Amino acid sequence: MRIEEDKLRDYLKSKGLKFTPERQLILKEVFSIHRHFEVDDLFIRMRRRDNRISRSTLYRTLRLLVECGLLREVLFEERHSHYEHILGHEHHDHLLCLGCGQVIEFSNSSIEKLQSKVCGEYKFQPQGHRLQITGYCRKCR
Amino acid sequence: MRIEEDKLRDYLKSKGLKFTPERQLILKEVFSIHRHFEVDDLFIRMRRRDNRISRSTLYRTLRLLVECGLLREVLFEERHSHYEHILGHEHHDHLLCLGCGQVIEFSNSSIEKLQSKVCGEYKFQPQGHRLQITGYCRKCR
DNA sequence: ATCCAATTGCAACTAAAACTCAATAGCAAC
DNA sequence: GTTGCTATTGAGTTTTAGTTGCAATTGGAT
Numbered sequence: 494m495r496i497e498e499d500k501l502r503d504y505l506k507s508k509g510l511k512f513t514p515e516r517q518l519i520l521k522e523v524f525s526i527h528r529h530f531e532v533d534d535l536f537i538r539m540r541r542r543d544n545r546i547s548r549s550t551l552y553r554t555l556r557l558l559v560e561c562g563l564l565r566e567v568l569f570e571e572r573h574s575h576y577e578h579i580l581g582h583e584h585h586d587h588l589l590c591l592g593c594g595q596v597i598e599f600s601n602s603s604i605e606k607l608q609s610k611v612c613g614e615y616k617f618q619p620q621g622h623r624l625q626i627t628g629y630c631r632k633c634r
Numbered sequence: 635m636r637i638e639e640d641k642l643r644d645y646l647k648s649k650g651l652k653f654t655p656e657r658q659l660i661l662k663e664v665f666s667i668h669r670h671f672e673v674d675d676l677f678i679r680m681r682r683r684d685n686r687i688s689r690s691t692l693y694r695t696l697r698l699l700v701e702c703g704l705l706r707e708v709l710f711e712e713r714h715s716h717y718e719h720i721l722g723h724e725h726h727d728h729l730l731c732l733g734c735g736q737v738i739e740f741s742n743s744s745i746e747k748l749q750s751k752v753c754g755e756y757k758f759q760p761q762g763h764r765l766q767i768t769g770y771c772r773k774c775r
Numbered sequence: 776a777t778c779c780a781a782t783t784g785c786a787a788c789t790a791a792a793a794c795t796c797a798a799t800a801g802c803a804a805c
Numbered sequence: 806g807t808t809g810c811t812a813t814t815g816a817g818t819t820t821t822a823g824t825t826g827c828a829a830t831t832g833g834a835t
């Protein structure tokens with residue numbers, strides 16, 4: 494059926510973990526959101542659908558989804574985690590509007606190339622990066 | 635006397651706030667640290683010197699120092715804040731080693747230029763940015 | 776069908792940071 | 806220098822975000 498479910502099943506199996514109904518429900522809900530979300534967003538959405546999953550399970554499952562490469566954690570100006578899909582989305586970075594909170598995604602391969610070059614200079618082996626530009630969007634400035 | 639003290643005094647005066655002995659001590663301690671630090675580092679250092687400043691005051695004062703442009707908050711992989719000096723340091727970004735936790739600073743004006751270009755494309759007025767590359771340093775890879 | 780390790784939900788816990796409030800102290804005006 | 810108003814402080818309490826321990830439950834390999 495869905496690619497993301499296969500990916501999760503494979504990951505779980507490879508680690509000797511179980512594919513539970515809770516994990517399936519969370520996965521489904523996560524992939525029905527098509528923008529950035531935080532844990533509490535997810536919790537409330539699931540409650541509305543009467544899927545009474547505990548917060549502990551949400552936290553534990555989100556960690557799994559990050560580990561298996563389905564989700565990415567993104568840090569905005571707030572002190573708690575935000576997540577976004579990786580599957581089917583090319584890598585991108587964010588413009589974060591301090592006025593309206595809007596998040597604009599962008600990607601720029603020249604910047605990525607320069608980053609590789611910098612890493613080379615420091616003999617640093619990159620594993621990932623975050624680039625976030627804060628400021629004001631067209632409407633807010 | 636010191637530029638940073640003048641800057642803080644000016645900022646406080648402009649906001650109708652007061653230059654207290656506590657704020658002076660914190661400022662002094664902050665500028666005696668020449669690397670990234672977190673709130674508790676600062677707290678412990680001050681205790682060692684018998685400057686018994688409460689954590690509340692530290693938190694409140696650090697916020698002021700960020701507001702007046704003396705400090706910058708940097709987010710590493712941990713969930714609490716780290717700070718670094720702005721004054722007298724040109725803007726830079728970070729390579730963060732997941733092995734030993736080492737933080738390498740770098741700056742690259744070509745990346746900055748490309749960022750400006752991206753902002754232009756989105757009619758986004760940048761105010762600041764964070765670029766953090768995680769991976770493994772020469773020793774750890 | 777059996778069995779064992781993984782999972783769940785709940786409650787208790789933790790860490791970082793923010794808030795509350797009574798006592799104190801800058802500092803501007805006199 | 807004194808006064809008075811407002812900002813500030815520290816101690817303790819609260820909030821927020823997330824983690825952990827544990828007893829009961831369950832997935833899934835055999």
